[in-house]
Amino acid sequence: MTPSASPVATTHAAPLFELDRATVVRGATRVLHDLSLRIPLGQHTALLGPNGGGKSTFIKLINRELYPLAREGDAPVKVFGLRRWNVNELRNRLGVVTSDLTRDLQQMPYLRAEDAVVTGFFSSFMVPPHRQVDEGMRRRARRALDDVRALSLADRPVAELSTGEMRRVLIARALVHEPEALLLDEPTAGLDVVARQHFLALMRTLAQRGITLVLVTHHIEEIIPEIDRVLLLRDGVLHADGDRAATLTDAHLSHAFGGPVRVRHEGGFYRAEPDHA
Structure with a gap:
């Protein structure tokens, strides 16, 4: 996300995410087709679909890595009711965990887990030269690690962490601001069976604490019972909601x-398998 002009006024009644006929073209390919959806704060939601269906484009719209085609009328993309937002203000309300962040963290092998969480205050895996890390930030970082049952990892270099442990550190990093919502992109990718079950349990705990979860996935097994709405996306078009x-x-x-x-x-979970009948 990049800083922008001061956001327009909003209230907590505004939807978490709102897309109004959003269209995205990459090269000669239209990857989202007039996509309209509205996700209220407080409604745990899964965005489900095959690879190449438009899920990653949705995340890049929220992150402002991509922009929709311009058109007349209201803004095609809003977050918390804002058509423009400042990253320093938005991160206090919305935590984002994507596969890109996992790759970024892997490029910082000597960073301690606690320090990785502290960098969440700066929207970077480095502390800017003009900024200081105070004890209050460290307390909040340790509390966030404790919330995801990863406090024991605080002093370990991220290079020593398993994929599941690293994912918990990234969740703690997103939680350090005590956000109202979390956007999770394929959160169990690369996890073994046991780590995957532990992570699903963590997701359930966060949902039960009142943090709105928006899960982006192509695995229906990740859709925990607390998620009560599913959006089905294919070829950039919403096929079911x-x-x-x-x-x-x-x-x-x-x-x-x-x-x-x-x-x-x-048991509250759905599973899918090819039907060879």
């Missing part, structure tokens, strides 16, 4: 993923 039971069906997923899929529901 509803509660989990209405959206996670054989028909919807078979259409979205381009082949016969059978959906199973057990």
Whole structure:
């Protein structure tokens, strides 16, 4: 995200995310087609779809790495009701954890886990030369690590962390501002079976604490029971939008993923497998 002009006024009644006929073109390819959606604060939501369906483009719109096509009328993309936002103000309300952040952290192998969390105050994995890290920041960083059951990692270099441990550190980094919402991009990618279950339990804990979760994924197994709305995206178009039971069906997923899929529901979780019948 990049700093911009002062944001227009808003209230807490504004949606967390709002896209109004947002269209994105990359090269000669239209990757989002007049996409309209509205995610209220407080509604845990999953954005589900196959690779190449437009999920990453949605995240880049929120991060301001991409911009929608300009058109007359209201802004195509708003966050907390703002069409323009300052990164220093937005990060106090919205935490973002993406695969790009994982790669960035891996480039800082000698950084201690606690220091990695502290850098969340500066929107960089480095402390700017003109800024100081005070004890209050360190207390908040340790509290965030404790919140995700990673306080024992505080003094370890990130190079020594497993993928699951690194993911917890990144969540702590996002939580250091005590945000109202978290945007999570494929959070269990690269995790083994045990680490994946631990991470899903962490997601449930965060949701139950009242932090709004927006999960972007192509795995329905990641959609925890607390997530009550699923948006199904394919080829940059919204194909379904509803509660989990209405959206996670054989028909919807078979259409979205381009082949016969059978959906199973057990213990509050959904699972999908190819239907070879």
